[in-house]
Amino acid sequence: MASNAEKPVILWFRKDLRLDDNQALNAAHVSARPIIALYINEPRAAGTGPLGAAQAWWLHHSLDALGKSLRSRQGRLVLVSGEALDVLRAVIRESGADAVFWNRRYDPSGLSIDVRIEHELEKQEIQTRSFGGELLHEPSRLMSGKGAPYRVYAPFWRALERAGEPGPPLDAPASLRLESRLPTSERLESWKLLPAKPDWAKEFADVWMPGEQGAQVRLGTFIEDALNGYKENRDYPAKPATSMLSPHLAFGEISPARIWDATRGLAERVPRADIVHFRKEIAWREFSYHLLFHFPKLASENWNGRFDGFEWHNSGEDFEAWRRGKTGYPIVDAGMRQLWRHGWMHNRVRMIVASFLVKDLMIDWRSGEAWFRDTLVDADPANNAAGWQWVAGSGADASPFFRIFNPVLQGETFDPEGDYVRTYVPELRALEAKYIHRPFEAPKRVLEEAGIVLGETYPKPIVDHAGARNRALAAYKAISNGG
DNA sequence: GCCAATTTGCC
DNA sequence: GCAAATTGG
Numbered sequence A: 001m002a003s004n005a006e007k008p009v010i011l012w013f014r015k016d017l018r019l020d021d022n023q024a025l026n027a028a029h030v031s032a033r034p035i036i037a038l039y040i041n042e043p044r045a046a047g048t049g050p051l052g053a054a055q056a057w058w059l060h061h062s063l064d065a066l067g068k069s070l071r072s073r074q075g076r077l078v079l080v081s082g083e084a085l086d087v088l089r090a091v092i093r094e095s096g097a098d099a100v101f102w103n104r105r106y107d108p109s110g111l112s113i114d115v116r117i118e119h120e121l122e123k124q125e126i127q128t129r130s131f132g133g134e135l136l137h138e139p140s141r142l143m144s145g146k147g148a149p150y151r152v153y154a155p156f157w158r159a160l161e162r163a164g165e166p167g168p169p170l171d172a173p174a175s176l177r178l179e180s181r182l183p184t185s186e187r188l189e190s191w192k193l194l195p196a197k198p199d200w201a202k203e204f205a206d207v208w209m210p211g212e213q214g215a216q217v218r219l220g221t222f223i224e225d226a227l228n229g230y231k232e233n234r235d236y237p238a239k240p241a242t243s244m245l246s247p248h249l250a251f252g253e254i255s256p257a258r259i260w261d262a263t264r265g266l267a268e269r270v271p272r273a274d275i276v277h278f279r280k281e282i283a284w285r286e287f288s289y290h291l292l293f294h295f296p297k298l299a300s301e302n303w304n305g306r307f308d309g310f311e312w313h314n315s316g317e318d319f320e321a322w323r324r325g326k327t328g329y330p331i332v333d334a335g336m337r338q339l340w341r342h343g344w345m346h347n348r349v350r351m352i353v354a355s356f357l358v359k360d361l362m363i364d365w366r367s368g369e370a371w372f373r374d375t376l377v378d379a380d381p382a383n384n385a386a387g388w389q390w391v392a393g394s395g396a397d398a399s400p401f402f403r404i405f406n407p408v409l410q411g412e413t414f415d416p417e418g419d420y421v422r423t424y425v426p427e428l429r430a431l432e433a434k435y436i437h438r439p440f441e442a443p444k445r446v447l448e449e450a451g452i453v454l455g456e457t458y459p460k461p462i463v464d465h466a467g468a469r470n471r472a473l474a475a476y477k478a479i480s481n482g483g
Numbered sequence B: 001g002c003c004a005a006t007t008t009g010c011c
Numbered sequence C: 001g002c003a004a005a006t007t008g009g
Helices: A023-030 A053-071 A084-095 A108-123 A153-162 A212-225 A246-250 A256-262 A272-294 A305-309 A316-324 A330-342 A347-360 A365-375 A381-392 A407-414 A419-424 A444-449 A465-479
Strands: A009-013 A035-041 A077-081 A099-103 A127-131
Touching (some): A023 A127, A035 A053, A108 A127, A212 A246, A212 A256, A316 A347
């Protein structure tokens, strides 16, 4: 019989698919006990939040990468499907483990599962230990002077600055003591996370390398090539000027503390404003989790209840045109097609397509949020909901409803040459820059020369923006005070 | 009387 | 953030 100290500890991987800066892993390592690395394919109905199809693709490759990384350390990742508590009990029985370590998750559904597991396992005298690291700070830590959670970003950011630098990230342990007698694992392929034919994700791999190594490479190239000038360039979707770390963060392949740390000590070669601006984006993720933690309804209900009375138009036909990128507004269509093709959309364009859905088409933000959740590789329960509510005007510290993007002007401002549009809307490729964002105003001859027949090769606008804007403002007036 | 630049209302 | 109203040369 193995002595108590020899009993293995289960390291339960969730949305923290990394070895770097992994506090639970580090604690297991320091305990000197053999480690069982486990990933549980939890049923979506259990409240872990539905995993979109694009993220299923990502998860497959990320688990594959983590498995390889553990194999190179003479270990293996154990894969089991089922309710987390049932699986943990079975693995404990099979392995003789008497402790489970994990890094905390902060979405309300995941959190409630974990609280129950903690309680149940303690009852059978199994030690549970949870750790931070998915966020820079615990959501309960940054509170206003009155002890209330922040509802406005600016003071939240100031509090984050006041909190000082987060603790330094932990390096991955150089060696790991991995349990050699492992419980039965399922085969990753049997989870069928990859799309069946037709393979709509075939172009994802042109852009992405899921897994911890891909995250490190992305961080390195971003800091080397794009951090300098980030503040200015980040708004231009045709430029490779954003970090594209979001899916890696969403799966915990890299920690925010690691990213934060990597932007230190660059003052010699990168302007301070660029570093601060990038860090503020990381802080927006932090703020979204802060909000979701303290106001769980953010995920599915209007944070500002006034919007419950908003009269949405919710046309199925309009929604379909938006999803397929056939609205007749090139910048909107380019964004929606980038989303479909690469599972990601540039942040500036996300705001434009979201404004268009909610305000021009008057479709409930929840429809857009659900579509993003299914198609984005970086779909994040906090960021996605908070972002949509921000654009819709229903969120905490939201953009005012009357801030309605003009898709033509936004396109002309942020994609002046039309390069972004041409990349994703090939039927407009030959159109000159002057009309690339307003093909419906191009003279007949210009369209002919570009080989475009409006209504056939490229749609006419499904709504008139100026009219749609007035309609939206009128609908908003109806739910405003005294309206 | 024109047009570009600036200000204001939207709330 | 947009667009209408106003200003000023």
